[in-house]
Amino acid sequence: MATAGSKSVLFVCLGSICRSPIAEAVFRKLVSDEGVSHEWSIDSAATSHWNVNCSPDSRAIKCLKSHDTETSHRARQVTKEDFMSYDYILCMDESNLRDLKRKCGQVQNCKAKIELLGSYDPQKRLIIEDPYYGSDEDFETVYQQCLRCCKSFLEKCS
Template identity: 80%
Template sequence: MDERRKICLVTKDDFMSFEYILCMDESNLSDLKRKANSVKNCRAKIELLGSYDPQNQLIIKDPYYGSDEDFEKVYEQCLRCCKAFLEKNS
């Protein structure tokens, strides 16, 4: 799946409907911010999910071509980040 197709999964309505849109890496972040600039009344705060990581691992690497261990590491990182995000924003 190419980058343009992935970013199309986030619609213009999402930028007006959601308070946060969290992404995994700087390429996603750049694409989302560019798309958000074309939306009037954008209310979503666009951030890297990794910015909430208590272990300071900012980028969440795509494990698609990796091993089972790589998928486990990404799962653990996402879990840490989501917990921290919820603690900060609840």
């Protein structure tokens, strides 16, 4: 849950073992490198319950390590409280967006701005495709998209 007095972002994908933990780790590193970690509450979550308490996919961890980026993420499912406590909920594709908007509709006092992370991509790649059934190169593509989008998001929030 987001902390009062800080900016907050929750990254969301279907299972929270590939895309959203990559985005979370990338954004954590960016705010740390910028010296503004204390200003942010950052997490990631899933629209589904399939991988709750699981670590990220080994290929996601390998990709992050190749970019000197660490993660201690454990998958969790989005909660009603997330919609009331996070400033931004940034998701990876239209299916995530539909699920989040449906869940948000069941929550009073929703403060979160729900958007596609790809809406911040300077290269205009709106969708961050799920690499789960793909190759190491697909995880690298996700990493690069998340890096571009997170940099742009951070700039717009600064």
